[in-house]
Amino acid sequence: MQTLPHCETLLLVKQGPALHITINRPDSRNAMSLQMVAELATVFAEVESDTSIRAVVIRGSGGHFCAGGDIKDMAGARNQKAGEGEADPFYRLxxxxxxxxxxxxxxSKIVIAITEGAVMGGGFGLACVSDVAIAGPTARFGVPETSLGIIPAQIAPFVVERIGLTQARRLALLGLRIGAEEACALGIVHQAATSDEELNDMLTQTLERVRQCAPNATAETKALLHRVGHESMNGLLDSAAEKFAEAVQGNEGNEGTMAFMQKRTPAWADTE
Structure with missing residues (x-):
């Protein structure tokens, strides 16, 4: 990514091998507008081909992660009418x-969610698709859609994948809101900080671990993990063995082996 794309709802800063995305709609507690959705999609599409970026950190401005969908967009969709042959505006939204x-x-990048304040609806969904999620002391998580007379249509499958069906049922069917400690116990987040300083320290430590791990091996491992449960085990293990053989004989495998034998850090860990 030679030049960071222009965004109106996101602040983008590249620091070393990490791209920091700050959701920047503080007046609406960073509610997710259609424009924000489009900008996030654009950024992640461009990140895929940028080998200098190994991690993407998502957090919100103004003390909140993301309060869910933008009510203004929903009101706008209500005033639209689908033309002949067009999908319903609410469906498209x-x-x-x-x-x-x-x-x-x-x-293929490591996605890190730093959750504070409101982590609701779509924001909850974003936390559930992160590879690493860290909660600040103010974080409140919820799937409130049923209390609003709607359904968590697009996030529900990811919530189930994250915490299992039984806990997803309880949260979604009752429209519950929970704190960081319970979110950590359920596996929505991996760590819960007790202060802003500790939250930033946890992020720093996570990014240091990203630096220590080979980027291509990390991407291949993530892809392999996503395949579990969607393919036959025998076929998956055959494919995994092929990927392993490629990795061992590839540049990263050779460098990692030599670095271990020479008792030095591998090249990818020295990348700024």
């Missing part, structure tokens, strides 16, 4: 978000 969150889920 909802499906656009689903395509974006699937794109984030399947990104």
């Amino acid at each position: 909802n499906r656009a978000f689903g395509q974006m969150i699937q794109q984030v889920n399947e990104s």
